Amino acid sequence: MPLNIQIQTLIFSFFFGIFFSLFLNLNKKIIYCKNKFIKYLGTFLIIIISMLLYFIGLRKIDYAAFHPYLILTLILGYILENILNTKIKKVFKK
Numbered sequence: 001m002p003l004n005i006q007i008q009t010l011i012f013s014f015f016f017g018i019f020f021s022l023f024l025n026l027n028k029k030i031i032y033c034k035n036k037f038i039k040y041l042g043t044f045l046i047i048i049i050s051m052l053l054y055f056i057g058l059r060k061i062d063y064a065a066f067h068p069y070l071i072l073t074l075i076l077g078y079i080l081e082n083i084l085n086t087k088i089k090k091v092f093k094k
Helices: 003-026 036-062 068-093
Strands: none
Touching (some): 003 036, 003 068
């Protein structure tokens, strides 16, 4: 795989990790619902929709070639957004 496509997939995975974290934060009402059926169904649908979007994006970039380092950049984007989100909440809480 050419280097420019690898860099594009790394950047896409990083930003999708950020998007995934934001998407989960927006859907906390569904994920932490008291009704177990809605909770499980909602969580299942959120994960399935997110992963479908991820693989559609990968398909557009590099014909859905998946490498282990993409998981790391996805997780890195997720963690970075969570850290920034907690710091922003602390600033506005004061």
